[in-house]
Amino acid sequence: MLLGKSLIRSRMIAALRIIICCMPLLFLHKGVTAREKALKKASLIPQWVPQAQFAGYYVAKERGIYEKHGIDLTIIPGGPERQPSDLLKNRKADFATMWLSSGIQMRAEGTNVVNIAQMMQRSALMLVAKKSSGIKTPLDMNGKKVGLWGPIFQIQPRAFFKKYNLEVKVVRQSYSVNLFLRDGVDVASAMWYNEYHTILNSGLNPDELVTFFFHEHGQNFPEDSIYTLQDTFNRDPQLCKAFVTASLEGWRYAFTHPDLALDIVMENLKREHIPATRVHQKWMLERMKDLMPALGSHILTGTLHPEDYQKVAQALRENGLIREFPEFTAFYRNCGAHDEK
């Protein structure tokens, strides 16, 4: 329960850690070789802790893929205490990963960010219910308690409720699924790659659960994407392109070498003192492999499709989260991504 207090402390510890980590770099700076000098410095903040959701970036760094593409990348571990939007806005990080909807919202709120790659093509957000609660179809949710996360995570569920004309009792859901596990809510929000597996690993069997994937109900909002500030892109589009290309390469490498990718992920989690189990990270990596390509495909493209952009942006506007949104061409910069042929 000391989340508040511990948050302060861990934030201090993290800051200290960054300083300590960077110190050798500062000293080393004078002794770097000519080849290293040629590397462009850059930094990335993923939107959450270094879990398998970001395996590709960590693998690319660990395997020297960014170096190969001329980038000396620093990854700033994300977490509840570090918002990528803040670091991006304050120029503490050159690149950040965020949801497509978060990026649009940030742009609408006045920060001049551009999407340089749409990494995840499918929506991992889902609703999950216990069969024992009597829910089998969307219509059974009428009058039930449904746990929902913050505003960004409510767009799809609310559209879903509207579609099926459901009156539900929304309960704000925290990051844990304990409320759902203790039957505090009948339906919970979950990310397929994360909370759903946590539920399974809390002793509920898949056959005891009912799942509602939004992409199966006409609500496929692409999620993780890479952002940078407009002027960062304008100053060095080559860096952005190199970064996207290396990141995609890192992901491909992670999917073809899952054990190595998991080793790297586990090591980073351990370094951050984040409790983690390998099976959970394995599940997450496998789901990323499912979610990053478009449905029915296995190819990572990194492309943002205009129709996806329009759908998400309009939904944001309809929900009152934004007033207006820029043109697709103003928002998206294709950085070496390619359409699936």
Added chain:
Amino acid sequence: MKNRGLALKLALLILTSITLIFSFVFIYNYFFSRQIITDNIEKNANSVASATVNRIDSVLRALEKVPENLAYFLESFSYDGGDIMQLIHSVIENNPEIYGATIAFEPYAYSSNAARFAPYFFKSKGKVEFTYILYEYFYADWYQIPKELDRPIWTEPYYDVGAGEIVMTTYSVPFYKTVQGERKFMGIVTADVSLSWLQEMVASIKIAETGYGFLITKNGTFVTHPASDFIMNETIFSVAEAKGDAQLRELGREMIRGNSGFVPFRSMVTGDNCWMVYAPLSTSGWSLGVLFPQDELMADISRLNRTVLFISLAGFLVILAVIVWIAGSITKPLRLLSKTTEQIGSGNLDVEIPMIKSRDEVGKLADSFNYMKSSLKKYIEELTETTAAKERIESELKIAHDIQMGMLPKVFPPFPDRAEFDIYAMLDPAREVGGDLYDFFFTDEDHLCFTVGDVSDKGVPAALYMTIVMTLIRTKASPGVTADTVLGLVNHDISVDNPSAMFVTLFLGILNIRTGELQYSNGGHNPPFLIRASGDLEPLETTHGMALGIDEHFSYKSKRVFLEKGEAIFLYTDGITEAMNEKEELFTEKRMEKELAALKERPVMGVIKGMLEKIEAFSEGVEQHDDITMLILKFYGG
């Protein structure tokens, strides 16, 4: 098996039986002893588990009272901010196990101008510190779950960084206010409790070398476990997933459902086979598991079983040796005896029977063999003597026979220079020496005496008797004498001093070979047949004579008949009429007459031989009891 030696048979049968018995005993002992130990372990396990669960529950139950009392106070009495601060502060001060406590209010529930109100007292470095909880606590598990469930809960344990990375859990009690008859949710009272004591208590459970205890929460998360990586990180289900162990997952589900049990289980640390007892905490619903390593707890019983197995094997070898020795001691003398017996069998009765010292059945058998050998030897010696005696007698009998047969005229024709008649005779003895007789001789120039007889007995006495009779006939048949006179004289001589009461039937005829006159007398003998020139067979008229040797004064009569030229007389003994075949049918007089009629045209020798063939054909090789004697005399005249 059938052809194998006794030793091998014995060894195989006994050892097989013993192996079966030993195996049965061993298997029974193995399973039964394991069952006993398992039962004991289960009892022990259940008591360990329930004792531990009770200790944990009693502590947690006591802790539950603190925030519950606080909530009760808030619901029952009016209070102000100072009261609240005082209450929380005293809770922290007076309860060493409680690290922190708060009373967290719903938005604007404490005061209409406070969106949040949650004063928090906590221990830090031995002092009681204070802060307000500033974050939006409404969505924290400790607040939200009891609120939604409308009942107190123990939260999932968490690491508290502020308190020094210790595992804590919070007991959260909702409290309410009744406003206008409606029960309104006001907020949550909490007590944060370190689980160090619980971890120590469970960690102190040591069963044998590697047995251990562990505790999982309602979510299956490990609160304590010897593998420190597991604590607050893995759930029993994630471990099951990593191991691909569906049974472990099912067991985890049983545990978090609040069931208890005693099950086989593979240690998550050593991988050894264990039993695990599990039981739920009645307060928090968490589940305690205690592992009992099978191999270690079974070590004594395994050692016992190994010893039993070793003793069984040693016993088996000893019995094998004993059997080989016993079988050897039985079969070795038996083999010697058998070899000796073979030699005895091949006739060597002087072979030495091996000395067998033992007084058992084999020793007795050897004695019996010795006795048998000497008996056999004696018997064979006696038999040799007897056989020699018998052979001598037989050869003497043979001589007697030769002599007897030598007495009978056997050269035919006997009188080649006499053309007046033709005569042929034969005697086929049933035994070596017979009692029949025949004879013919001239008493003078013209008279031929011929006779056929049958002594009442057979064998040597009969032969001797017959010899006497023949000798007497020859002596008494002087020239000119009549047939009845000869019979009378012979009868007289043999009747006198006849202790063995033997007698003889006798036919005697004297033929005048010039005239064909036949004068004859019959002493109780079968009447001969006359074969007339016309071809008719006619029995000679009887002279009513009695067998000779019975009555010395008997007076015999003679009769007379004339033979025409070409006519013949046929004499025989009852050996012919009483010849028997296999069905014990007699040849009979009738059959003889018939055969004779058929044979009458033949020369004399042909008639006799033909008749003999007929008899042989009739009897079909059956040995006859009586001598067969035939004589035929055919008259041609001067």
